[in-house]
Amino acid sequence: MRQKFTRFMSGRYGGDAFTRFLSIVYLVLIVISIFLPSGIRDLVYVAALAVILYTVYRMFSRKLAARRDENAKYLQAKQAFKDFFRLRRDMWNQRREFKFFKCPSCGAALRVPRGKGKIRIVCKRCGTGFERKT
Ligand SMILES: [Zn+2]
Known part of the structure; x- marks a missing residue:
């Protein structure tokens, strides 16, 4: 079973930092959806489903370069986000x-x-x- 899975995953992308981020987004959306009224809950639930399907698609993808580019863009955006708040904090403290x-x-x-x-x-x-x- 383990060998079969390893063979299945060979040449496929697997997980990265963006995968972890998307998984957290999925979990947050699921938790939020619990507390929403039914109409909006369905929308958020569908969004969560789309996120997890995309996450799984990325992990099984054989287009490694494209997936690496996505991850690089994610890391870049994450850094810009951090820098933005670090600068505001520094400006305030100083x-x-x-x-x-x-x-x-x-x-x-x-x-x-x-x-x-x-x-x-x-x-x-x-x-x-x-x-x-x-
Ligand atoms: Zn300048």
């Missing part, structure tokens, strides 16, 4: 000592000490200079 600006050219977050008057800020990422009051 709000007394530092002022934060967004680079007008590349959008990078820049931190400068407060109370220095009008200063010229140079973006560390792209080198664009601009003046702001601190």
Whole structure:
């Protein structure tokens, strides 16, 4: 039985970080659906079913490159999500000592000490200079 399964799975994608994420989404949707009124419950249940079918499809898929790309995109989005909240947290914790600006050219977050008057800020990422009051 175990050998049969191993043979069946050979050349197939299997699981990855995106699989774990999708499984959690599925479980959350199922749990949420329990507490919803019947009309909406069916919709959420169908969504959960779609998520788990997609998850299983990915695991048995032989298109390894496509699945790896999906996982890479997922990891990228996860990192962007984390970075977004980390920056907000840092901005909040350091709000007394530092002022934060967004680079007008590349959008990078820049931190400068407060109370220095009008200063010229140079973006560390792209080198664009601009003046702001601190
Ligand atoms: Zn910049």
